[in-house]
Amino acid sequence: MAKITLDNLAHSYYPKQASEDDFALKELNHVWANGEAYALLGSSGCGKSTLLNIISGLLHPSHGRILFDDVDVTDAPTAERNIAQVFQFPVVYDTMTVRNNLAFPLRNRGADKEYIAARVQQIAAMIGMEDQLDRKARGLTADAKQKISLGRGMVREDVNALLFDEPLTVIDPHMKWELRTQLKSLHHEFGHTMIYVTHDQTEALTFADKVVVMYDGRVVQIGTPQDLFERPAHTFVGYFIGSPGMNVLDAEISGQSATLGGAVVSLGASYGAATGKTQLGVRPEFVRLTTDGTGVPARIRRVEDVGRHKIVRLDVGGQEVNAIASEGDSIPADVDGVSFDPEGINVYADDWRVEPQGRPTA
Amino acid sequence: MNKTVNQKAWFLVLPVLVLVAFSAVIPLMTVVNYSVQDTFGNNVFFWEGLGWFEEMLASERMWSAFRRQLMFSGIILVIQVPLGIFIALNMPKKGFWASFCLVLMALPLLIPWNVVGTIWQIFGRVDIGLLGYTLDKIGISYNYTQDPVAAWITLIVMDVWHWTSLVALLAYAGRQSIPDAFYQAAKIDQASRWAVFWYIELPKMTGVLLIAILLRFMDSFMIYTEPFVLTGGGPGNSTTLLSIDLVKMALGQFDLGPAAAFSLMYFLTILAICWVFYTVMTTLDKRDGV
Numbered sequence: 001m002a003k004i005t006l007d008n009l010a011h012s013y014y015p016k017q018a019s020e021d022d023f024a025l026k027e028l029n030h031v032w033a034n035g036e037a038y039a040l041l042g043s044s045g046c047g048k049s050t051l052l053n054i055i056s057g058l059l060h061p062s063h064g065r066i067l068f069d070d071v072d073v074t075d076a077p078t079a080e081r082n083i084a085q086v087f088q089f090p091v092v093y094d095t096m097t098v099r100n101n102l103a104f105p106l107r108n109r110g111a112d113k114e115y116i117a118a119r120v121q122q123i124a125a126m127i128g129m130e131d132q133l134d135r136k137a138r139g140l141t142a143d144a145k146q147k148i149s150l151g152r153g154m155v156r157e158d159v160n161a162l163l164f165d166e167p168l169t170v171i172d173p174h175m176k177w178e179l180r181t182q183l184k185s186l187h188h189e190f191g192h193t194m195i196y197v198t199h200d201q202t203e204a205l206t207f208a209d210k211v212v213v214m215y216d217g218r219v220v221q222i223g224t225p226q227d228l229f230e231r232p233a234h235t236f237v238g239y240f241i242g243s244p245g246m247n248v249l250d251a252e253i254s255g256q257s258a259t260l261g262g263a264v265v266s267l268g269a270s271y272g273a274a275t276g277k278t279q280l281g282v283r284p285e286f287v288r289l290t291t292d293g294t295g296v297p298a299r300i301r302r303v304e305d306v307g308r309h310k311i312v313r314l315d316v317g318g319q320e321v322n323a324i325a326s327e328g329d330s331i332p333a334d335v336d337g338v339s340f341d342p343e344g345i346n347v348y349a350d351d352w353r354v355e356p357q358g359r360p361t362a
Numbered sequence: 363m364n365k366t367v368n369q370k371a372w373f374l375v376l377p378v379l380v381l382v383a384f385s386a387v388i389p390l391m392t393v394v395n396y397s398v399q400d401t402f403g404n405n406v407f408f409w410e411g412l413g414w415f416e417e418m419l420a421s422e423r424m425w426s427a428f429r430r431q432l433m434f435s436g437i438i439l440v441i442q443v444p445l446g447i448f449i450a451l452n453m454p455k456k457g458f459w460a461s462f463c464l465v466l467m468a469l470p471l472l473i474p475w476n477v478v479g480t481i482w483q484i485f486g487r488v489d490i491g492l493l494g495y496t497l498d499k500i501g502i503s504y505n506y507t508q509d510p511v512a513a514w515i516t517l518i519v520m521d522v523w524h525w526t527s528l529v530a531l532l533a534y535a536g537r538q539s540i541p542d543a544f545y546q547a548a549k550i551d552q553a554s555r556w557a558v559f560w561y562i563e564l565p566k567m568t569g570v571l572l573i574a575i576l577l578r579f580m581d582s583f584m585i586y587t588e589p590f591v592l593t594g595g596g597p598g599n600s601t602t603l604l605s606i607d608l609v610k611m612a613l614g615q616f617d618l619g620p621a622a623a624f625s626l627m628y629f630l631t632i633l634a635i636c637w638v639f640y641t642v643m644t645t646l647d648k649r650d651g652v
Binding site for chain 2: 056058083085087088091093094095096104105108109149152153
């Protein structure tokens with residue numbers, strides 16, 4: 001187990017970089033604390049896997065250093081880093097039995113025979129494959145194969161970190177939940193540093209203590225699920241997390257209020273004179289429907305009933321706004337506007353969140 | 363599902379039937395025809411029954427050609443398959459040098475067989491050939507026209523030079539289809555280079571390797587032109603392989619009956635071996651196809 005430090009780390013797949021756009025991974029400084037479970041969340045192609053492969057040593061970063069417990073391992077090969085990694089698509093050794101597949105990483109490191117046998121049995125119980133230990137891995141279903149890959153990743157107890165690269169993509173939903181729970185309990189039991197790459201926010205939020213959100217080769221926010229929900233640091237985080245995501249609306253900001261489609265919205269805090277492209281971010285949970293002409297003028301486009309609640313899709317001066325209404329509420333026919341709960345308003349300048357200069361205590 | 367009965371559909375398969383009849387069935391039947399008859403010329407034939415087959419099965423000449431043939435196919439398979447795999451594993455995976463190697467490897471495959479024979483025939487000559495002359499100068503006794511061992515070595519080296527590329531290219535294609543994640547997982551698991559080959563590369567290449575072995579076996583079992591040009595079957599009968607012997611019998615001695623019986627058995631042997639290969643391959647496919 002180790003603390004992993006990324007020091008001015010950046011990576012480009014091109015030999016020469018003309019601009020920042022050539023970097024698959026933009027400069028990054030971060031310390032992955034020993035024993036924490038992290039989720040690396042982002043849409044496809046945002047550099048998640050690049051970062052993961054740099055940590056495991058499968059990829060050599062073009063810039064910067066990586067340290068395990070303050071030892072520079074930037075040039076160390078994968079084998080020396082003592083990392084376990086599980087990939088998106090199942091990797092099993094077809095000609096070996098399930099048992100040998102699980103034992104393989106231990107055997108290669110010359111572990112004791114009795115220890116291997118006991119450990120393999122333990123892992124097999126965890127992934128629920130005890131009764132299939134002696135069959136060949138060839139011909140198993142994709143999710144059985146992926147369970148073997150997961151098992152092989154977890155079989156070593158002394159690893160510095162466990163890395164997961166979207167490991168549950170091929171597993172069916174019921175099993176997904178079960179395996180995720182097991183990964184989590186494994187984390188509690190052994191306290192490995194775990195980094196879990198995913199583009200599924202539910203997976204990220206349920207698995208991790210801390211979620212690292214990446215966008216376009218950059219880490220845009222690191223925080224607890226609650227941080228990400230309440231104070232998204234970047235409009236992408238707001239939009240990416242939550243279902244539906246945060247409403248992001250162009251608005252003019254001055255002091256304690258914003259002007260949006262001709263109407264004035266109170267922000268509940270002062271933001272000075274925010275410059276650049278200024279926007280309001282409001283989660284659908286904080287959008288209220290109004291009928292008395294006091295809100296920002298809006299028109300209902302449609303209402304979707306998703307069972308637990310209703311999603312109201314509105315048009316506010318040409319911009320789309322979603323609101324969430326509870327299942328019992330009836331949506332009045334004469335809705336002519338929306339208001340925003342000041343508690344739930346975030347202000348963005350050029351996509352980055354602006355800290356309020358002092359929010360009056362309620 | 364209801365099947366419609368329409369006998370006119372036969373007309374649709376007729377062109378194929380006609381083609382196959384003229385290209386394969388009728389020529390083969392003339393051979394069958396010869397194999398059960400005897401002639402003293404003037405186009406007069408006598409019924410011979412299975413006599414030629416019995417004579418051929420008892421013929422030491424045929425059996426020794428058969429043994430030489432098996433030895434030849436066996437040796438070239440034992441050399442070409444591992445060598446081909448080895449080359450494939452060491453070829454660059456992408457970039458300019460990958461294309462360069464592919465073209466280089468494909469070159470021997472593009473040379474006509476009799477040209478290959480001629481190249482090696484001259485290359486090995488002690489008086490003007492680069493190989494023969496050099497070997498002779500450094501004191502190694504080498505003369506493929508007189509020494510059976512030298513003739514065999516030349517024959518084998520020639521075939522390895524000509525055909526190893528085929529195995530290498532097929533194995534290369536098989537290796538290219540292995541996803542990177544397998545190599546990465548092997549690194550994470552600290553697998554040795556040998557383990558990567560044995561547990562990842564070889565199992566993933568099994569399919570194409572079987573095809574390579576089948577192709578190389580068939581081709582080498584039927585080989586005619588190159589040894590004919592190189593040694594003409596000599597010295598003595600030491601490199602007289604089955605097809606060379608067959609041609610000698612059919613065209614040299616004009617023994618049509620025995621030659622026909624001989625060629626039918628030759629054909630059936632190859633067919634039987636291909637069938638075994640086919641069965642093995644389809645069984646493997648089924649095992650993988652879950």
